Amino acid sequence: MQSPINTLTITRPDDWHLHLRDGAVLDSVVADSARQFARAIIMPNLRPPVTTTELALAYRDRIFSALDQAGIPAVSFTPLMTLYLTDNTSADQVVRASESGFVHGIKLYPAGATTNSDAGVTNLLGKCVAALEAMQAVGMPLLVHGEVTDPDVDLFDREAVFIDRIMIPLRRAFPALKVVFEHLTTCDGVDYVRDADGPVAATITAHHLLYNRNALFQGGVRPHWYCLPVLKRERHRQALLTAATSGMGRFFLGTDSAPHPKGLKENACGCAGCYTALHAMELYATAFDSVGSLDKLEAFASLNGPAFYGLPVNQGTLTLNREAYRIPTELPMAESTVVPLAGGESLAWKVAQ
Numbered sequence: 001m002q003s004p005i006n007t008l009t010i011t012r013p014d015d016w017h018l019h020l021r022d023g024a025v026l027d028s029v030v031a032d033s034a035r036q037f038a039r040a041i042i043m044p045n046l047r048p049p050v051t052t053t054e055l056a057l058a059y060r061d062r063i064f065s066a067l068d069q070a071g072i073p074a075v076s077f078t079p080l081m082t083l084y085l086t087d088n089t090s091a092d093q094v095v096r097a098s099e100s101g102f103v104h105g106i107k108l109y110p111a112g113a114t115t116n117s118d119a120g121v122t123n124l125l126g127k128c129v130a131a132l133e134a135m136q137a138v139g140m141p142l143l144v145h146g147e148v149t150d151p152d153v154d155l156f157d158r159e160a161v162f163i164d165r166i167m168i169p170l171r172r173a174f175p176a177l178k179v180v181f182e183h184l185t186t187c188d189g190v191d192y193v194r195d196a197d198g199p200v201a202a203t204i205t206a207h208h209l210l211y212n213r214n215a216l217f218q219g220g221v222r223p224h225w226y227c228l229p230v231l232k233r234e235r236h237r238q239a240l241l242t243a244a245t246s247g248m249g250r251f252f253l254g255t256d257s258a259p260h261p262k263g264l265k266e267n268a269c270g271c272a273g274c275y276t277a278l279h280a281m282e283l284y285a286t287a288f289d290s291v292g293s294l295d296k297l298e299a300f301a302s303l304n305g306p307a308f309y310g311l312p313v314n315q316g317t318l319t320l321n322r323e324a325y326r327i328p329t330e331l332p333m334a335e336s337t338v339v340p341l342a343g344g345e346s347l348a349w350k351v352a353q
């Protein structure tokens, strides 16, 4: 089923889940995101993590310097900052973040769940009650990496178990808390977000819409397809695609683009994270086109996110053309190299320059 559409112009999109890193890598990656997106929710899992409004302000300044160095005017890309929730995040820190006007979410990393999560939360409903109460009161969204870390739980089941053990009790205790279930990967997650009462939403990556877990092992172990939460079975991919193309306001775009140096991905213990900022909208257009739903891309990429976060829709537009585009195999970045997801492969969509 292929749509006859050959060109598509949508309201300029936003990326509601992005890793920009820091230092020299930040300088290299920020231009890729700014080329396609007007705003992005910037993940706080740096080393050390961004745990306070002061640290977020300093990081935001470094992002603006990187934009300036890349020749991108500050008005054309807005970093929406987040804080990293810890066992010690106080209600006062939440209030300060909210009053800053530039912090738009607080991120839950269960300790040990993913890249740079060592400082994360050990017991959400035991240690973070004051912070969660304050977040609910001021309307600050909680962004969650929704996987349990219990070593007895199979890697592929960690999202489903997170719903039962954390999400449901959390929502019962804080029914008015805004929650974004980040990088949703399962049909269990889709069902939960679709049916839950209250202000719940989810981001979905391009890679989870395009690939199932076979991609990790096609012809051998392929580390560039390894991310967390890990790719799942085909039926989960199908459920994500149905949700993303449903037009439902609870589902919106979040690339989870997460650059790692090539040498740390192609490694005996390779890092989790896929780099998709370079070709994000091309990947999403390919996924939506695969089910004849290009007409639903604008809601997912440009309208649903701002509505949930209470922000205005962007002014500009982005045009995609049906045009063969070969993804580069490698990108030189600072002192290292980053391999974009599906490097060397071709897509049928290209963002117009």
Ligand SMILES: NC(=O)N[C@@H](CC(=O)O)C(=O)O
Pocket (backbone or CB within 6 Å): 019, 045, 114, 115, 116, 145, 226, 227, 228, 229, 256, 258, 259, 272, 273, 274
């Ligand atoms: N998604 C990933 O596999 N990695 C992310 C962390 C995260 O979003 O969990 C990273 O920071 O590298």
Ligand SMILES: [Zn+2]
Pocket (backbone or CB within 6 Å): 114, 145, 182, 183, 228, 229
């Ligand atoms: Zn995550």
Ligand SMILES: [Zn+2]
Pocket (backbone or CB within 6 Å): 017, 018, 019, 043, 256, 258
């Ligand atoms: Zn992420």
